[in-house]
Amino acid sequence: MSLINFFSKNTETIIEYSGNHFTLVLWAVGISLLIWVPTGLLLTKSDKWAARVLALANTIFCIPSLSMFAILVTIPTFGLGRKSALFALVLYAMMPLIRSVYDGVKNVDRNVIEAAKGMGMSTGRILREILVPLGIPIIFAGFRITVVMTTGIAAIATYIGERNLGRFISEGLVRSNTPMMVTGALIISVIAIGLDTLLGLIEKRIVPKGLRVTR
């Protein structure tokens, strides 16, 4: 009952926080895709650099999110707020995105590439028509993980001034306000599960049919 009460009394705040949360995730995922997908593709050209960059991404991924936010806040250009939050989320997305793009492309049957090259397909065409479509199942799996993970970590950004659903949880904890905590937790979970389900549906549509059929 108190939960419904909380909802009805704070509708505006809930909408504001959800909106903030959602846009932060959207921006973070958008920027991450723009940066890390091309990086992942580029790395497939050089095993040496792939090893280095993947090691770096792994290391970044190991830093606890609270520590990461704390460190970024101390850097003058970032400070409290969205810049630091975005930057941290993009850094976290580095590992799953680069890794999945790299693995996805590297997993494509070498013979298919060899045959395509032997038929005179250009490098760009091989990338567009073969590597990406065939790598899609793995790439998309990484993308889904990134989205869900970003939604979760975004909540923690509340500690550096993001006014989002994480605030309900932190404030709720401080004030021992159970409905507040539950509201935050619930909506974050719904966003995460909702996005993942949506992406699952998209994945079904874009994985090439030939990869799903069997004899």
Place this chain on the structure above:
Amino acid sequence: MIELEKITKKYPGQAVPAVDQLTLSMPEGEICVLVGPSGCGKSTILRMINRMIEPTTGVVKINGHDVTNTDSDQLRMGIGYVIQQIGLLPHRTIAENIAIVPRLYKWPKEKIKKRVEELIVMMGLDLEKTWGKYPSQLSGGQMQRVGVARAMAVDPPIMLMDEPFGAVDPIARTHLQDELLRLQKEIKKTIVFVTHDINEAIKMGDRIAIFDAGKLVQFGTPEEILTHPVNEFVENFIGHDRVVKKLNLYQVEDAMHPVQCVVRENEWQNVAQTLKDAGTEVAFVSDQAGKVLGHITLSDALELGGDVEGFKKRVLETKKAFVQSTTPLPDALSLLLEYNSDFLGILRGEKLCGMLSFKDIRNHVYKKEGE
């Protein structure tokens, strides 16, 4: 015509070049087989023709033009390429796979569709059933047919085939080989064919180049190579059944000799005398309509004397001992052994046109060896 001029390929960190100072020219319209043990450089040579690998030194020329003058993608579009692992795009249908190179050439849709249909039929695949399928839904043999069809899509004058039938089962392989040979009679492409199987080389090649450790050991027609292997390596590579293998180059009609004596069924009493008069060892027996039933030898005829039933029985025992004139010689040899017979009747259609004995085979081989 494909000419390799002093081609050397040395990979970094390798002491011995993979291909060493190779000069070779492959005539137009012929199947040139590159054969040798694993690691002899044969695939490397093939891949240098379409610039999948660039030679360290030396020049590859196609019809007199240095291949490095053409953009590598353009060059490859104009050369059919078939590899052992086929490499069909798993996310594209069979029709789309075959259409890859025509699409690179930006053919109009209708033209592509027509050509794809033509090729599927030409490859002996069911058009309706195969068209929209994905590669994973086909058998290995069918996939390789698609691989060959794809390479022939824009009718390139040159085809490079790297162990194309190496991964399919022996029965499918024989089929594919036979069909390629049949097709080649019509299309007359310049085909460079890599294999490690000397039998396949002898069967497929108009010319065979044998390699060992990056060096060309012998280059010649299958007959030349089987008749005069240049050294022990070639001899060993061919195997100790060299002369038997050579039989593969011939058909029954190359070795047969004319029939000297044919008798009617009802003339059985005189067979022994007829044979003696004709000075020959064997008589073929036909029915009243002239259809050949079997044969009987002089010694059998003498032994049987006047036993008419025995005579008929003996003739009927040989009723299977006939082959068509185009049968490969080894098959005929095998049949001679199988039927424990000294003679085979050779037919052209239904008509008896000659006969073959062990001696004929021996004479033929001896004649060819002595050439």
